[in-house]
Amino acid sequence: MRYTVSETIRSVHPPPISEVKRWIAGTRHTDLIDLCQAVPDYPPAPALTDHLGSILNDPQTSRYSPDEGLPEVREAVCARYERRYGARISPDQICLTIGASQAFWLAVVTLCRAGDRIIVQSPCYFDHPMALDMLGIGSTFAPFSEDRGGIPSPETIERLISPRTRAILIVTPSNPTGVVIPPTVIHDLLEVAKRHRIALILDETYSDFIPGGARPHDIFTDEAWSDNFIHIMSFGKTYALTGYRAGMLAASAEFVQHALKAQDSMAVCQPRVTQHAVQFGVNHLEEWVGEKRLMMERRHDRFRSEFSTPGNPFSLVASGTFFAWVRHPYAGKTGREVAKRLVEESGVLTLPGEVFGPGLEPYLRLAFGNIGEEAIPEAVARFRSFPA
Incomplete structure (x- = not known):
């Protein structure tokens, strides 16, 4: 490259989700559980996509x-x-x-x-x-x-x-x-x-x-x-x-x-x-949105219930319909170090706490957008059995 990049841009950390998803290349797990990105795993309402299909041939749409x-x-x-x-x-x-x-x-x-x-x-x-x-x-x-x-x-x-x-x-x-x-x-x-x-x-x-x-x-x-x-x-x-x-x-x-x-x-x-x-x-789509909210509530409620029972080395600090904020148990380790180990050793993808602000190395963020309710017990089991 024969031109320079702004020092301001150089000083900004790369997008965290892109960084974390690169870790997948080095893992031996073929059954990854993705708790990384908060993207709904369900498609748009069929009525909405049918409606869009009906207007795509209108020149005004372009x-x-x-x-x-x-x-x-x-x-x-x-x-x-x-x-x-x-x-x-x-x-x-x-x-x-x-x-x-x-x-x-x-x-x-x-x-x-x-x-x-x-x-x-x-x-x-x-x-x-x-x-x-x-x-x-x-x-x-x-x-x-x-x-x-x-x-x-x-x-x-x-x-x-x-x-x-x-x-x-x-x-x-x-x-x-x-x-x-x-x-x-x-x-x-x-x-x-x-x-x-x-x-x-x-x-x-x-x-x-x-x-x-x-x-x-x-x-x-x-x-x-x-x-x-x-x-x-x-x-x-x-x-x-x-x-x-x-x-x-x-x-x-x-x-x-x-x-x-x-x-x-x-x-x-x-x-x-x-x-x-x-x-x-x-x-x-108000009724459809309400149904999806209830689905996400069920995911969260089941995760919180199973994650919080005694014997889990990770602590649930705060949570809501789409996210959980978890304290990891490894004093002196950064969230990035623990998150990388989770990928490599347990096949669980999370985000390290420090990408969300200074001094947050003891934490991880978990997202529920990509995990169905039926997969939650296995996800929690991997946290519970994570080696010290």
């Missing part, structure tokens, strides 16, 4: 849409938010994006400049600090507390705010712990943001998998919700459309208009076929 998305799709999304959240939201407060990851990029490049800082609750979704590092935006990590079960402390976060802080970033339900942040804590964090005239960014990628289908929070019921609130969502998990890259950013109409400058220079628009998939999903 064309650009408005940068923020088709008006009728955003209107349908607003109607769903009214049902789900009791939201007071309008189409001009929505930008459809290429996955939740692009929604996050749009939010931070619109909100911040190099040298600014965002408070990131640890453990955090690894793509978020990776993006901030590449943009020259500092991550101020709020510490993880086992005593609080991974629930953020508004008081701790408020003490971390500095003159360069532009936002507080929270993921709920948490990736990687699975913990659902209580609405009262979300409200308190929004009050902290208001006091300091900064934004609360809430990534709610897994919000349709909250046990019981409970409403995540009441922020959207306030007419002034967009004054200090930025919402990120992924319909990819909701409708099993991860490869379609179906994300969304919701904020004030003014903020969205500025974000569209970045949208136009980055991707122009979410693909039309993805928008049609989202529109069909929000209009027709």
